[in-house]
Amino acid sequence: MKRKIILKLGLCASIIGIITGLIIALFLIGLEKATYFNQNYKWLIFILPFSGAIMTYAYEKYGKNSHKGNNIIIENINGSNEKIHFIMAPLVFIGTILAHLFGASVGREGTGVQIGGTIGSVISDKIKLHGVQKRILLISGVSAGFSSVFGTPLAGTLFALEVARIGNLTYEAFLPAIIAALVGDWVVKYIGVTHTHFIIPPSESFILSTVIKVIIMAICFGIVSKLFSLFTHWFKEILSKYLKKSYMKTIVGGLLMVIITLLIGNRLYNGLSLGLLSDAFNGNVSYYSFFIKLVLTTLCLGAGYQGGEVTPLFVIGSTLGCILGGFMGLPFAFSASLGLVAVFAGATKTPIASFMMGLELFGSNNMIFIMLVCVISVFISGKKGIYGAQIWGDL
Numbered sequence: 001m002k003r004k005i006i007l008k009l010g011l012c013a014s015i016i017g018i019i020t021g022l023i024i025a026l027f028l029i030g031l032e033k034a035t036y037f038n039q040n041y042k043w044l045i046f047i048l049p050f051s052g053a054i055m056t057y058a059y060e061k062y063g064k065n066s067h068k069g070n071n072i073i074i075e076n077i078n079g080s081n082e083k084i085h086f087i088m089a090p091l092v093f094i095g096t097i098l099a100h101l102f103g104a105s106v107g108r109e110g111t112g113v114q115i116g117g118t119i120g121s122v123i124s125d126k127i128k129l130h131g132v133q134k135r136i137l138l139i140s141g142v143s144a145g146f147s148s149v150f151g152t153p154l155a156g157t158l159f160a161l162e163v164a165r166i167g168n169l170t171y172e173a174f175l176p177a178i179i180a181a182l183v184g185d186w187v188v189k190y191i192g193v194t195h196t197h198f199i200i201p202p203s204e205s206f207i208l209s210t211v212i213k214v215i216i217m218a219i220c221f222g223i224v225s226k227l228f229s230l231f232t233h234w235f236k237e238i239l240s241k242y243l244k245k246s247y248m249k250t251i252v253g254g255l256l257m258v259i260i261t262l263l264i265g266n267r268l269y270n271g272l273s274l275g276l277l278s279d280a281f282n283g284n285v286s287y288y289s290f291f292i293k294l295v296l297t298t299l300c301l302g303a304g305y306q307g308g309e310v311t312p313l314f315v316i317g318s319t320l321g322c323i324l325g326g327f328m329g330l331p332f333a334f335s336a337s338l339g340l341v342a343v344f345a346g347a348t349k350t351p352i353a354s355f356m357m358g359l360e361l362f363g364s365n366n367m368i369f370i371m372l373v374c375v376i377s378v379f380i381s382g383k384k385g386i387y388g389a390q391i392w393g394d395l
Helices: 003-040 042-062 070-077 088-101 109-126 131-150 153-162 171-191 208-242 246-264 274-281 289-303 310-328 332-348 351-362 367-381
Strands: none
Touching: 003 042, 003 088, 003 109, 003 131, 003 171, 042 088, 042 246, 070 109, 070 131, 088 109, 109 131, 109 171, 109 310, 131 153, 131 171, 153 171, 153 351, 208 246, 208 289, 208 310, 208 332, 208 367, 246 289, 274 289, 274 310, 274 332, 289 310, 310 332, 332 351, 332 367, 351 367
């Protein structure tokens, strides 16, 4: 592709980054407020089934194909011409805020990806881009959205390049994607929104005993990644089998979430569960924490609640890593950091982005172990991940 075209796409990517960053900053502020209210006004959980039904109705009435979420973005990156409607951005914005306000166990990455991808699509349509150039702006939108949500521009860039076609990277999209990611991240930080900070584990010696322990943990991370995908698809199938109306699926899923929350007796597993994430790095989680979060998140996603999978995957991975590290005599923070990136890698099939995420969040102290667990987790978890529209690239 000519340099002049790449520069034009880079300019468009910077505009995508600005717009996406502004919207994501508002989204993160709203998400923080919603989480605060959910944690302090316990009765809000009882509204969850009804808010889910309202959002399902809105998607069916006004959303057109927006219910496909991340998958329609990925399909378009892979060459589909199915239109991405602008309505998807406000719907997922509102739906995710409401899901967190009323206590659904979901994330936020899906919102960022869909908002960024929608903006990339709208801009490419406005300037009448098609084919490869439009796909590059879609990738740039995904990059800006992911980066803005997590504050990780390099991981956001690689995630956008890697997620649609597993095993292949679109090198022509590198410059626009990283421009969009950097600009989006800068806008969010300029507005004053902060991201989650993690403990940076000290370096572990690369000795045989530690390597063997890390490999065993990586296999467990891969299995749990597979379970996350299987549970999500299973809940969708079982709810669809017995409940033909979409709004009934969200009502039933919401009611189950309410009942389980009341039985647990706390709000640790509602929303992002960042408290669990912090506890994992300090070695203060129960043996079953990762499994409860896995079940509740896949239930909510399968029932149709908006949000995302990545932050819950972080929580599941870090809590599992903490538990495994305790069994194997490894530092909690070290094991939790490996679990965080490895379960994310296995579920999304993005080992390079996950490796970069590890470097941006935890530094380069244990970079060999980070790459090792990401690769093994992807291998163990199999070909199918959480995004049904992903395809495998040719060798």
